[in-house]
Amino acid sequence: xxxxxxxxxxxxxxxxxxxxxxxxxxxxxxxxxxxxxxxxxxxxxxxxxxxxxxxxxxxxxxxxxxxxxxxxxxxxxxxxxxxxxxxxxxxxxxxxxxxxxxxxxxxxxxxxxxxxxxxxxxxxxxxxxxxxxxxxxxxxxxxxxxxxxxxxxxxxxxxxxxxxxxxxxxxxxxxxxxxxxxxxxxxxxxxxxxxxxxxxxxxxxxxxxxxxxxxxxxxxxxxxxxxxxxxxxxxxxxxxxxxxxxxxxxxxxxxxxxxxxxxxxxxxxxxxxxxxxxxxxxxxxxxxxxxxxxxxxxxxxxxxxxxxxxxxxxxxxxxxxxxxxxxxxxxxxxxxxxxxxxxxxxxxxxxxxxxxxxxxxxxxxxxxxxxxxxxxxxxxxxxxxxxxxxxxxxxxxxxxxxxxxxxxxxxxxxxxxxxxxxxxxxxxxxxxxxxxxxxxxxxxxxxxxxxxxxxxxxxxxxxxxxxxxxxxxxxxxxxxxxxxxxxxxxxxxxxxxxxxxxxxxxxxxxxxxxxxxxxxxxxxxxxxxxxxxxxxxxxxxxxxxxxxxxxxxxxxxxxxxxxxxxxxxxxxxxxxxxxxxxxxxxxxxxxxxxxxxxxxxxxxxxxxxxxxxxxxxxxxxxxxxxxxxxxxxxxxxxxxxxxxxxxxxxxxxxxxxxxxxxxxxxxxxxxxxxxxxxxxxxxxxxxxxxxxxxxxxxxxxxxxxxxxxxxxxxxxxxxxxxxxxxxxxxxxxxxxxxxxxxxxxxxxxxxxxxxxxxxxxxxxxxxxxxxxxxxxxxxxxxxxxxxxxxxxxxxxxxxxxxxxxxxxxxxxxxxxxxxxxxxxxxxxxxxxxxxxxxxxx
Numbered sequence: 124x125x126x127x128x129x130x131x132x133x134x135x136x137x138x139x140x141x142x143x144x145x146x147x148x149x150x151x152x153x154x155x156x157x158x159x160x161x162x163x164x165x166x167x168x169x170x171x172x173x174x175x176x177x178x179x180x181x182x183x184x185x186x187x188x189x190x191x192x193x194x195x196x197x198x199x200x201x202x203x204x205x206x207x208x209x210x211x212x213x214x215x216x217x218x219x220x221x222x223x224x225x226x227x228x229x230x231x232x233x234x235x236x237x238x239x240x241x242x243x244x245x246x247x248x249x250x251x252x253x254x255x256x257x258x259x260x261x262x263x264x265x266x267x268x269x270x271x272x273x274x275x276x277x278x279x280x281x282x283x284x285x286x287x288x289x290x291x292x293x294x295x296x297x298x299x300x301x302x303x304x305x306x307x308x309x310x311x312x313x314x315x316x317x318x319x320x321x322x323x324x325x326x327x328x329x330x331x332x333x334x335x336x337x338x339x340x341x342x343x344x345x346x347x348x349x350x351x352x353x354x355x356x357x358x359x360x361x362x363x364x365x366x367x368x369x370x371x372x373x374x375x376x377x378x379x380x381x382x383x384x385x386x387x388x389x390x391x392x393x394x395x396x397x398x399x400x401x402x403x404x405x406x407x408x409x410x411x412x413x414x415x416x417x418x419x420x421x422x423x424x425x426x427x428x429x430x431x432x433x434x435x436x437x438x439x440x441x442x443x444x445x446x447x448x449x450x451x452x453x454x455x456x457x458x459x460x461x462x463x464x465x466x467x468x469x470x471x472x473x474x475x476x477x478x479x480x481x482x483x484x485x486x487x488x489x490x491x492x493x494x495x496x497x498x499x500x501x502x503x504x505x506x507x508x509x510x511x512x513x514x515x516x517x518x519x520x521x522x523x524x525x526x527x528x529x530x531x532x533x534x535x536x537x538x539x540x541x542x543x544x545x546x547x548x549x550x551x552x553x554x555x556x557x558x559x560x561x562x563x564x565x566x567x568x569x570x571x572x573x574x575x576x577x578x579x580x581x582x583x584x585x586x587x588x589x590x591x592x593x594x595x596x597x598x599x600x601x602x603x604x605x606x607x608x609x610x611x612x613x614x615x616x617x618x619x620x621x622x623x624x625x626x627x628x629x630x631x632x633x634x635x636x637x638x639x640x641x642x643x644x645x646x647x648x649x650x651x652x653x654x655x656x657x658x659x660x661x662x663x664x665x666x667x668x669x670x671x672x673x674x675x676x677x678x679x680x681x682x683x684x685x686x687x688x689x690x691x692x693x694x695x696x697x698x699x700x701x702x703x704x705x706x707x708x709x710x711x712x713x714x715x716x717x718x719x720x721x722x723x724x725x726x727x728x729x730x731x732x733x734x735x736x737x738x739x740x741x742x743x744x745x746x747x748x749x750x751x752x753x754x755x756x757x758x759x760x761x762x763x764x765x766x767x768x769x770x771x772x773x774x775x776x777x778x779x780x781x782x783x784x785x786x787x788x789x790x791x792x793x794x795x796x797x798x799x800x801x802x803x804x805x806x807x808x809x810x811x812x813x814x815x816x817x818x819x820x821x822x823x824x825x826x827x828x829x830x831x832x833x834x835x836x837x838x839x840x841x842x843x844x845x846x847x848x849x850x851x852x853x854x855x856x857x858x859x860x861x862x863x864x865x866x867x868x869x870x871x872x873x874x875x876x877x878x879x880x881x882x883x884x885x886x887x888x889x890x891x892x893x894x895x896x897x898x899x900x901x902x903x904x905x906x907x908x909x910x911x912x913x914x915x916x917x918x919x920x921x922x923x924x925x926x927x928x929x930x931x932x933x934x935x936x937x938x939x940x941x942x943x944x945x946x947x948x949x950x951x952x953x954x955x956x957x958x959x960x961x962x963x964x
Contacts, residue, residue: 158251160185160241163331166257166279170230170339172220172330174212177243179203184244185217189226191250193242197225221256229419231292231324231340232258259284259326259341263381264423266316268346276310285327285335288314294325294338320346320415345423347414352427357401358456359435360472360612361515365397371412373421376403376431382411382424389413389421404614405435405455436517438466438489438501441617442556442603444525445496449602449620451489453503455613457517461487463506468493472516474502496522496551518609524548525622528560528600531729534628535598536653538590538722538737540730543575545582545600555579556603559619561586568599568621576604585729588629590736598627631822632737634722638816638828641717641744646710650821657703659726662734663712664690664697666719686723686734717744717765743767746812746832750907752860753837755807756936757929759864761800761835763792763812770815770827772798780813780829803934810835836860840910842870842927842938847916849945855896855912857929857938863900863907865929870896870912872925872941885928885935898929916943 159178167173177185181204189195201210201217212218223230226237236258240250257279266272276286284306288298297303298319304312316322324342327335350369357363365374374397375382375389387402389411410431411424437454453461466489467474467481475481482499483491487506493499499520505513531542543560561574575586599621606616635648649661667689690697696716700709714720720742723734746766753759763772773780773789787810788802804810812835815827840859847853857865872894873882889895896912904910910929920943928935952963 158241158243158245160252162254164279164281167219167221167254168257168259168279168328169221169223169226169228169236171328171336172218172332174216174331175201175219175241176216177203179215179243179245181214186242187219187221187254188240188242188250189237191240193240193248193250196242197221197239223258226256230258231342231419233264233343233417233420233423259324259328261312261324261342261344262383264342265345265347265425266314266322267349268318269315271313271315273311273313274344276306276312278310280306280310280326281329282306282308282310283329285338286312286341287325287338288312288316288344289323289325289340290319292323292340294323294340298322316344316346318346321418322346343418345415345417345425347425349428350412350414350425352410352429352431354431355429356432356434357399358515359401359403359405359433359614360517362398362400362512365399365410367397367412367427369412369414371397371414372416373413373424374399375411375424376401376408376433377411377424377426378406378408380409380426382409382426385411385424389424401433403433405433407432435614436464436503436515437613437615438503438517438520439615439618440520440602440620441518441609441613442521442523442553442605443491443493443620444602444622445493445522447525447622448490448492449622451491451501454615454618457503464503465506466501466503466517468520469500469502469516470497472500474500474504474514474516476511493522496524496548496553498522516612518613521553521603521605523551523553523603526558526600528598528624530598530627534630535588536632536650537588537592537629538632538735539588539653539724540585540726540735541588542729543584543586543598545577545584547582553603554605554607556605558584558603559601559621560584561599561601561621562588562592562596562627563599563621563623564593564596566597566623566626568597568623571599571621574599574601585731587730587735590739592629594629596627596629598624600624633821634738634740635818635820636712637818637825638830639714639720639740639742639818640816640830641714641742644711644713646708647712649707649709651707654704655702655706655724656726656728658728659702659724660699660734661702661709661737662686662690662697662699662721662723662725663709663714663740664693664721664723665716666721666739667692668718686721686736689721690723690734714742717742741767743816743832746814748812748833748835750861750863752835753802753804754840754859754861754864754936755837756803756805756934757840757861757864757868758803758934759801759861763798763800763814763832764796766792766796766798766814766832767816767827768792768794768796770817771813771829772800772815773813773829774800774802774810774835775813776808776810778811780811780831782829784813784829804837806837807839808837810837840865840929840936840938842929842941845940845942847914847941847943849916849918849921849943851946852913852915855914855927855941857898857910857912858908860908862910863904865898865910866900868898868910868929868931870898870938871928871930871935872896872914873928874923874925881924881940882926883937885926885930885937887935888932894925914941921945 161176163174183203184200186200187198189197198219199210204214236256239254241252242250259280260277261274287303290296322344323340325338326341327338329335353366373389375385377385408431410427413422416422434456436457439454443449465485467485468483469481501517501520503517527546529544558577559574561571563571575584577584601619601621608616633650720740722738724737725734747764749762770792774787775784777784788800790798792798812833813829814832816830817827818825838859840857843856875881898910898912900910924942927938927941956962
């Protein structure tokens with residue numbers, strides 16, 4: 124039936140448009156009815172005829188009632204399909220005219236118009252739609268004396284309406300100097316009412332029958348003088364005496380600059396005083412006062428030229444638990460003046476005026492313990508004041524019994540989600556609210572470092588126990604985290620405070636694995652005392668690092684790193700395993716890169732779809748050795764990094780690492796996994812770097828295994844070039860894997876012996892006949908394989924062949940020979956040379 128009615132109604136609207144009626148508006152459709160009614164115009168006015176078109180079947184009636192049970196009819200009964208004069212416009216459209224008198228209102232009413240109801244024989248004693256009637260309204264409804272004012276009429280006033288300002292309600296005498304105005308699309312009228320207190324707005328309104336109504340009073344403009352208020356501030360929930368340049372009959376506050384709507388119910392002033400009870404939330408408002416009593420209703424509210432600032436005091440939290448000490452604090456505007464304020468708790472909102480003794484004593488520093496559950500009232504006063512104006516209610520404090528909390532895993536396991544069951548007191552009569560359960564490092568639960576929430580009605584709160592939790596932690600429960608802002612009496616919801624439930628026993632999730640090295644296939648054993656659901660997933664993924672390096676040189680994790688982010692950035696390096704309740708081993712596991720790896724677990728039943736960081740594992744590749752080699756016979760310092768902390772680090776000449784291997788040098792690594800090896804190796808060859816690596820067995824480290832962590836080459840250093848030119852600066856370059864070890868050393872140029880033979884061995888120290896050159900390492904030698912010295916031969920050394928030695932007193936080694944020569948003489952024919960011609964050089 125509903126589509127048929129809609130089509131029928133659409134056809135009827137077309138008929139109206141053909142007959143010249145311009146406006147159509149939907150009045151309403153009841154959810155339990157298929158009947159549709161639409162009015163023309165869309166916003167019908169009192170005392171002006173309008174049309175109503177419906178989807179009712181023929182012979183069904185349509186009428187308007189002032190009551191929802193259709194028992195108080197205020198219009199004729201229109202029967203669909205009939206042709207009753209003055210009632211039926213056509214077979215499906217009715218004519219109505221709701222008069223202000225039928226509603227007991229004045230034609231120029233400023234009162235709210237009650238909602239009316241569409242009724243029909245098709246729906247019995249139940250209305251099927253609501254009808255909202257309108258009156259001619261203009262803003263502002265006041266004007267300042269002898270001031271030009273622009274008035275704007277509401278949308279219910281049709282364009283084309285003729286309006287005028289009159290001196291009396293009979294609409295006979297226009298205000299002096301003014302003429303009638305026909306409203307255009309802006310619906311504006313500009314006029315000066317002069318010194319008049321009451322001016323009548325009369326209008327002749329066009330109707331749906333292309334006629335106009337008689338000129339009749341439709342509204343009233345009140346003349347007033349601008350005024351100021353001298354009391355421009357008040358505190359919510361308190362009375363404030365308003366001092367002003369005029370007197371009022373009624374007053375209120377508004378967020379509208381013309382006081383068209385009020386932010387709180389208006390209050391009548393008493394004899395000789397204007398005492399305003401501030402009920403609105405904190406903020407800036409317009410002060411609104413009725414200066415002249417209305418001809419009907421209270422009159423028109425006029426804004427003061429000064430705004431009014433509402434302050435609001437608060438005490439937090441708004442909820443707490445009985446028999447548990449709760450620290451209270453001032454909030455909102457009370458914070459700035461808290462040194463001069465005191466708070467207390469009462470059983471009534473009058474703050475002791477009628478109820479007497481407070482539940483808690485007045486105090487600036489407040490920790491409240493209340494024995495009995497219930498709703499209490501927090502009050503704030505100026506310190507030690509007994510003046511009523513300096514004491515006021517600020518917000519409710521609802522006290523309930525602390526819930527019981529139990530944890531699914533005991534002891535809790537670091538790195539896994541925990542599921543807290545919250546059992547609320549059955550005897551509490553309090554609204555539903557969220558509760559937080561979490562962990563704190565403080566026995567007083569001042570703050571939480573981890574936590575999770577229940578829903579408002581829920582009884583479980585999932586939260587993550589961080590892998591890096593402190594060794595001693597406490598589990599805590601919050602107050603009821605309501606969102607009703609103290610039943611609407613406060614501008615803020617409650618803050619969270621936390622109550623200690625006890626010391627929480629923790630343990631590490633146990634793993635069993637050999638030393639974790641790259642590109643080695645292994646098995647990782649899981650904790651046999653922890654059973655996961657069948658839909659649990661474990662993922663091994665590289666941790667996000669501050670740099671993109673994968674050589675293991677840095678293991679510091681980004682603080683806000685999460686498993687999900689690390690998995691997303693893993694570039695397919697992540698390894699995923701799907702567990703069952705019988706799975707206690709991950710296999711096969713092979714780590715392609717060194718560095719920190721996260722062992723992440725996803726338990727949908729506990730923490731939903733997010734992965735949680737269960738353990739952080741350190742995977743080692745080859746160690747980083749700087750420099751990459753040593754020079755035979757030169758004292759060396761090798762810096763070793765990317766190795767385990769507090770473990771043996773050794774060099775051996777053997778082909779493998781073992782407990783019985785010959786050791787060139789050995790040391791212990793630091794707590795951050797670095798070591799320095801100091802030694803002098805006298806021969807050429809490769810040395811193995813051996814480091815102790817540990818595995819784990821159920822959270823306990825295993826004995827270190829010596830494993831190869833790299834090789835160190837011992838080589839000779841060579842010098843180039845072998846020829847230096849007389850009086851020309853020559854850079855001598857020394858190359859070897861450990862050339863950077865020569866930084867700060869000396870290059871000795873040893874001349875031939877007295878018999879003219881070139882020397883083959885280096886002296887142990889420098890003498891006067893030796894040329895000494897300082898050695899440095901250029902910045903471009905990032906690998907540390909180059910060192911340099913500068914030499915400018917004297918003319919007297921031409922033909923001399925030097926043995927070049929490097930080192931320092933007591934240890935010089937040969938690097939090669941260097942001969943000083945004269946630059947060759949060059950002649951050319953022709954001279955100078957000519958471009959494009961052959962030449963002989």
